[in-house]
Amino acid sequence: MSQSPRKAWMESVITSSTELKLSMIRQHAEALIQEANQREMSYEEFLAHLLQKECDARLEASRYNRIRLAKFTHKKYLEDLSVSDLPEDAQKKLKQLKSLDFIREGRNVILSGNPGTGKTHMGLGLGIKACLEGYKVWFTTVPLLINQIKECRAQQTLRAFQNRFEKYDLVIADEMGYISFDKEGSELLFTHLSLRAGRKSTIITTNLSFERWGEIFQDPVMTAAMIDRLTHQSYIVNMNGNSYRMKETKEWLSKQQLG
Template identity: 50%
Template sequence: MKIEEAARELKLAYIREHYTDYLKEATHRGLNLEEALNELLCEEVTQRRERSHQRRIKQAKFDQKKYLADFDDSVFDEYPRQQLCQLKTLDFIKRKENAILIGNPGTGKTHFSIGIGIEACLQGLSVQFVNAPNLIIQLKEAVTQSQFVRFKRRFESVDLVIIDELGYLSFDESGAELLFNLLSNRNDKGSIMLTTNLTFDRWQECFKDPTLTGALVDRLAYQANVIDMRGESYRIKQTSSWIDSMTDR
């Protein structure tokens, strides 16, 4: 069996595509067999990990790419800044705890949640990202197609579910009940990260039913990491700076 055939059967994609050029390079550099084999296998592992990371990020379905390195937490007070720092360790995912980010639009909730999600993907965890209005649409479609149980099982199987923009739109009765069912069954099976513009006492504006709202808050907020990110909007601040810069010209 030739090297290319063996590499294909063993699914060693990098070695299969590059072993010829690498063997020439190893000979030119005077590497012995052990050194050459070690380097080649290490590169195969590196490439496989990178493909795995990219596959997880793609499967997560982030609507944009945001990274923790670009997130400015200096605008927050010390306590929420410490809470955000603790979330960056991803230990809350390992403990299957929830995280709820509360703040007005433009304060970085979505940026931070996506940054956490991408970091989780890079550490080998599975993530699903969706904004709340789209999730309701997906749930209703799943029910119509008799796929709700399958949808719920897939929703429960990932390590971290990120639900963005809860509270920006209210739900009708069927949508609220479906979301309640989904989140209640997910709870304790894995972490949920929610971003919302509504404090808990206003969630009824979104879910309408006070009994359902109370039960959902009780489940999601119990031993959760609740972070108050209310403050001045990044986007408004950036727009004001841009306007000022144009005025000064």
């Protein structure tokens, strides 16, 4: 017995959507057609509805992929920040940073202050927001970045790494100052951050004031050049204040005791 015309048409829809890689239509065509019939949609409305569903699915998939490829160590969102517990300067500048104008302008952000005050959380939150808004982001720590650069040079893949590194809309380099570098590491870091200067945005989090950066780089000339290059037209946020992380820990311990 030959199949019904409707079934033949549906098979054609599935085949065509598979060929065109329209996964949402392939998976949900039957349900969408039933919905269109129930709502008595015109052909134009149904087609617009169908294509919008596919666009929405692709947009969500691209957001997920950008977040996955950014290599975030944790999923920290700006919405989860207790703004009132942030240092005063961070409270003042957060709204401006949330606009992501600094990425569009190719300007850096330096989050500098004592440990536990929300530097990494802010960096991660801005990075995830950037991913959601279509920017290409990469998260790393400064020690890991230097090690990766050294490995690429040893494997003769440094040029490919540099090409990727300078094309990110936003690089978040966490933990500047927790570990000092040798001369080679300092030079490699300076060279690679300079590739992005004035064109692409970099967020640096550091627990050291600029006066103490010499402890990391151990070369006064390079230290001065690094500070000058990174801070030119940058947003510098003073993150000195009470430990945000310690407050969260105390609240968690209090809940455990009550429980």
